[in-house]
Amino acid sequence: MWRPRGTKSTVRIYDKSSSPTSLFHCSSFKDVPELCNEEDKPTQPTRxxxxxxxxxxxxxxxxxxxxxxxxxxxxxxxxxxxxxxxxxxxxxxxxxxxxxxxxxxxxxxxxxxxxxxxxxxxxxxxxxxxxxxxxxEGLPPAEPGVCDACGGYRFILCDECHGSHKLFVEKSGFKSCTACNENGLIRCPSCSSAPL
Ligand SMILES: [Zn+2]
Ligand SMILES: [Zn+2]
Missing domain, CATH: 3.40.30.10 (Glutaredoxin)
Incomplete structure (x- = not known):
């Protein structure tokens, strides 16, 4: 209740002057119809x-x-x-x-x-x-057999730290390995794909 709600005209001015690329709060609403129409433009890999x-x-x-x-x-x-x-x-x-x-x-x-x-x-x-x-329907079929690189786990042991998730540095002692996740694993380069 900070401001009276009789200032709709100023909002309209913003609507008209704003370029399509402007980032307003309403941008999240604009995304909704785009998501619904995704079938029309197959930019995403189907999987x-x-x-x-x-x-x-x-x-x-x-x-x-x-x-x-x-x-x-x-x-x-x-x-x-x-x-x-x-x-x-x-x-x-x-x-x-x-x-x-x-x-x-x-x-x-x-x-x-x-x-x-x-x-x-x-x-x-x-x-x-x-x-x-x-x-x-129409999606690529499952690969026959399991991935040679990871045996189907989709992760392999980190080369840098050998799965310990720690690296020994001469001067500062142990530090966390930055190449892998918290389990000392990295995503299998042969069978893992990028985020959606
Ligand atoms: Zn793999
Ligand atoms: Zn590591």
Missing amino acids: VVVYFTSLRVVRPTFEDCRAVRSILRGFRVSIDERDLSMDSGFLTELQQILGQSQGKVTLPRVFIGGRYVGGAEEIKQLHEIGELKKLV
């Missing part, structure tokens, strides 16, 4: 990306992740599975995509062709009504 956890700490979450992965694997299309328990960088990535800077992100989260599809409930529902099949 399935699943953010999940392989930790059994939270049982329902673990079960949801397993169920969703097995549903998706049933279609035999190429799936980029991103295990948050392997790399906390995936959590940051996911929070950025969903626009949630804080709070817990529920897992799993599924993206198909660069579009957010949903979590466990959505995937199960779409699968039941046959819609999921349509979404993955």
Whole structure:
């Protein structure tokens, strides 16, 4: 209640004078129709990306992740599975995509062709009504066999620190290795892809 709400005319002036590239608060709303029309312009590589956890700490979450992965694997299309328990960088990535800077992100989260599809409930529902099949239609098939470089783990041991995530520096002693994640792992260069 700082200002009276009778100043709409000034807002309109801003609307007319602003260039299309200007960054206003409303830019987030502009993104919505663009996301909806993504089918028209195939700029994103079409693939399935699943953010999940392989930790059994939270049982329902673990079960949801397993169920969703097995549903998706049933279609035999190429799936980029991103295990948050392997790399906390995936959590940051996911929070950025969903626009949630804080709070817990529920897992799993599924993206198909660069579009957010949903979590466990959505995937199960779409699968039941046959819609999921349509979404993955035309996607590249799953690679036969497992990746030679990482054995299907999608991560390899860091060369710099040999997986210890620590480096010994003559003068200052041990410091964290900057080449790898908190587990001393780096994403497999042969089979891991860039963020969405
Ligand atoms: Zn690999
Ligand atoms: Zn390292």
